[in-house]
Amino acid sequence: MTIKKLSTGTFITLALATSLTFGLMSIQSAKAKTNLNAITASVPSAASLSAQISGVTTYFLGAGNNTLYVLRPGSEVANRVGVIGPVNGIVREGDFRTATNQLYVVTNTGNFYTVNLANAQATRVSTLSPNNNTSQMLDINPMADAFRWIGTNDLNYAITKGPNGVFNTVAVQTPVAYIQGDPNAGANPNIVGGAYDNNQNGLATTTFYFVDSATNQFGTINDRTATGSSNTGGGRLQTVGALFDQNGRVNITPNSGFDIATFPQLGNLNIGLLVTDGKVTTIFTTQIPKTIPVGSGVNLGGFSQRLVGSDGQTRFSDVMIPIQQ
Numbered sequence: 001m002t003i004k005k006l007s008t009g010t011f012i013t014l015a016l017a018t019s020l021t022f023g024l025m026s027i028q029s030a031k032a033k034t035n036l037n038a039i040t041a042s043v044p045s046a047a048s049l050s051a052q053i054s055g056v057t058t059y060f061l062g063a064g065n066n067t068l069y070v071l072r073p074g075s076e077v078a079n080r081v082g083v084i085g086p087v088n089g090i091v092r093e094g095d096f097r098t099a100t101n102q103l104y105v106v107t108n109t110g111n112f113y114t115v116n117l118a119n120a121q122a123t124r125v126s127t128l129s130p131n132n133n134t135s136q137m138l139d140i141n142p143m144a145d146a147f148r149w150i151g152t153n154d155l156n157y158a159i160t161k162g163p164n165g166v167f168n169t170v171a172v173q174t175p176v177a178y179i180q181g182d183p184n185a186g187a188n189p190n191i192v193g194g195a196y197d198n199n200q201n202g203l204a205t206t207t208f209y210f211v212d213s214a215t216n217q218f219g220t221i222n223d224r225t226a227t228g229s230s231n232t233g234g235g236r237l238q239t240v241g242a243l244f245d246q247n248g249r250v251n252i253t254p255n256s257g258f259d260i261a262t263f264p265q266l267g268n269l270n271i272g273l274l275v276t277d278g279k280v281t282t283i284f285t286t287q288i289p290k291t292i293p294v295g296s297g298v299n300l301g302g303f304s305q306r307l308v309g310s311d312g313q314t315r316f317s318d319v320m321i322p323i324q325q
Helices: 008-025 027-034
Strands: 058-062 067-071 079-083 091-096 103-107 111-115 122-127 135-141 146-151 156-161 167-173 191-196 208-212 217-221 236-241 243-245 256-263 269-276 279-284 300-306 316-320
Touching: 058 091, 103 135, 122 167, 135 156, 135 208, 135 256, 135 316, 146 167, 146 191, 208 256, 243 279, 269 316
Parallel strands: 091 135, 091 316, 135 191, 191 256, 243 300, 256 316
Antiparallel strands: 058 067, 058 316, 067 079, 091 103, 103 111, 111 122, 135 146, 146 156, 156 167, 191 208, 208 217, 217 236, 256 269, 269 279, 279 300
C-alpha cells in the first residue's frame, strides 16, 4: 500500500471533517448495536486549523521490540530512533511528563526510566513496588504531576514522587470496573490506553479518557474530585461509545495506545491520537460532553492513516506526544 504524505494541518482538518461525518451521523447505528441513548456532541470549527498547527512530532513504541520511533511532520514513515536501553523487561507504554516534557517509560518488571529522544538511551529512575506487570497504559495527570498506571488485570495505581522528588512511590487505588447502569456493567475491562486532557501547566481541571479492547469502545471516569478533575483513583468507569473513521468502525486491538495533546495556540484545544497496531487515528475529544448521563453515549469520529516504521515495523503498542508549546 502506498502511504500518502499529509501535512499535520491537513491531517487535523480531515480528522475534524470525519468527526462530523462518521461520529455524529453514525449515532443511530451504534445506538441499535450498543443500546446507548444518543446525545448531541459539539466539535470546533475546521476553519484555519491547518494554518494554526505547523506540525506535531510524535513518538511510538514498537510492539514487542522495545524500540522507540519518531514520526516527524511531512514524513511518510516513523523513523527508528533505537532500542530503548539498557532496561530490565519489556517496554509497552510511556508518556511525557507535563512539568518537564521528559519521556518516561515503564517495563513489565516494574522498572521506571527516562528516555533520551536522540538515541533511546534509558536512565533508571526507580523500581516500582508493587509492580503492575499487566499494565498497558501509562499517562501523566497534569494537575497532580503523577502517572496513572492501569493494568489489564484491572489494577489501578498512581506513580507519585517520594520525599526526594523522585517517582518511586506506588499508590494502590480502587480497581477499575464499569458502574452500575452502564451498558458494559459487569464486563471485564481491558484498558490498553488512556490519557488526560488539558495537558498543560496551569490549567484548572483534567478529564481522563481510555480505550478498552474488551468492549471495543472509548470510556471515561464517571465521577470527579472536589477540584473538578476525573476521580481516576476511584476506578468508576463509564462508557462513551464507539469510534468511526473514514472507513467505518475502528477496532481497538490489544496492541493499542492513546495520548492527548493540548494546543495553547488553539485555546487549549485537545486532540487525541490512537494507535491500533499499524494504524493511527486522530480524534477531537471535544466531541465528548464533559458530563454523560449513565446509559447514554456518543459515537466518536476520527481520521486514520497507516503507520509503518523505517525498519518495516507495522505493530505499535503506544503513542506519546510531547507537551505542546
